[in-house]
Amino acid sequence: GATVREFAVFVSGLMMGRLTRDLDEVVTKTTAGIILLPAEHYLVTRGSRDQASQDRIGKSACDQCSYCTELCPRYLMGYEVMPHKVMRSLVFSASGAENWNEWADLCCACGLCTLYACPEDLYPREACVGAKVDLRSAGRKHQQEKPVRPHPMKEYRRVPLSQLRHRLKVEEYEREAPYEAGFGQPARVKILLSQHVGAPAQAVVRPGQSVKAQDLVGQVPAGQLGADIHASIDGKVERVTPEYVVIGG
Ligand code: SF4
Ligand code: SF4
Structure with a gap:
């Protein structure tokens, strides 16, 4: 705790x-x-800063040094990801944001640019995530035309974990944490019916019904992509909503 x-x-x-x-x-x-x-x-x-504050700080402080791009693992692998260009959409928001956004499409949101690379402590990852949302809603997708070839400096720009922990200011929390089995069965669980990509499962149990661990409690509608949901404990169903099922032990 x-x-x-x-x-x-x-x-x-x-x-x-x-x-x-x-x-x-x-x-x-x-x-x-x-x-x-x-x-x-x-x-x-x-x-905890909201998107508007992140954008405002980025707009005033990004000096286009491009460190975020130079250390981006996707860029170093040869993909056309350039967060410093995405940051330009904040600076020149009146024109061209849709073009700058394209440089975010192949970002995997690893966070290295935001939490390690940027010397100004800005939010290029969040700018990329927002840009991808904008791209999707505009129905656009970036098509990489250049072949995917690793950057010649890729092997020399690996980030040491000790440096990353230092930047994240979490060194003091570094502990061995071996797996401990035997937590026992929780007395009550709330199981979400959507834990996956695709259609949410629909509950197939009702309040008062007894279930065993691994029993089916939610099923994806026929013909739709999704994942069925099963009970994690033995118990009695206490509550069923379109979003979740509660089971008491
Ligand atoms: S590293 Fe930071 S300051 Fe430099 S271009 Fe990227 S977001 Fe801007
Ligand atoms: S969050 Fe995206 S842009 Fe930033 S380093 Fe990771 S892959 Fe690159």
Whole structure:
């Protein structure tokens, strides 16, 4: 558990995960890990800025040094990803944003540009994520015409984990954390019916029904792409909504 009173939670990692303070959120099959940091930690305060503030800071402070691009793993692999060009869409937002956005389409949102490369502490990853949303809604897709060839400096621009931890200011939390089995069965679980790409599953159980772990509780409608959902504990169904099923042990 937390050793401080005020904290925030990174779901699925510090680099690619998302920040939340909602302790009622549930773990799903795509949750990769949970990291708690004190509320005043650098990553929490910078991650709490809304998009408008990130854009405003980027617009005033990006000097187009292009470090974000030079260290981008996708760029170094040979893909046409150039976050410094995407940042131009903030600066020249009255014209050409749709063209600058194209340089974000092949970004994998790894976060290295934002959390490691940028000397100004800006948000090129978030600019790329926003640009991709804009591209999708405009029905556009970037077509790379050049062959995908690794950059000659690729092997020399690898980021040491110790340096990354230093930049993220998390060195003091570095501990061996071996897997501990035997947490026991939780008394109650809330199981989301959409934990996957595609159509949400529809509940096939009703309140009061007894279920065993691994029983089917949600099924994807026939002919649609998705994943069926199963009970994680033995128990009785307490609640069913279009979004989730609650089972009490
Ligand atoms: S590294 Fe930062 S300052 Fe440099 S171009 Fe990228 S976003 Fe702008
Ligand atoms: S978040 Fe996107 S643009 Fe930034 S380093 Fe990762 S792949 Fe490159």
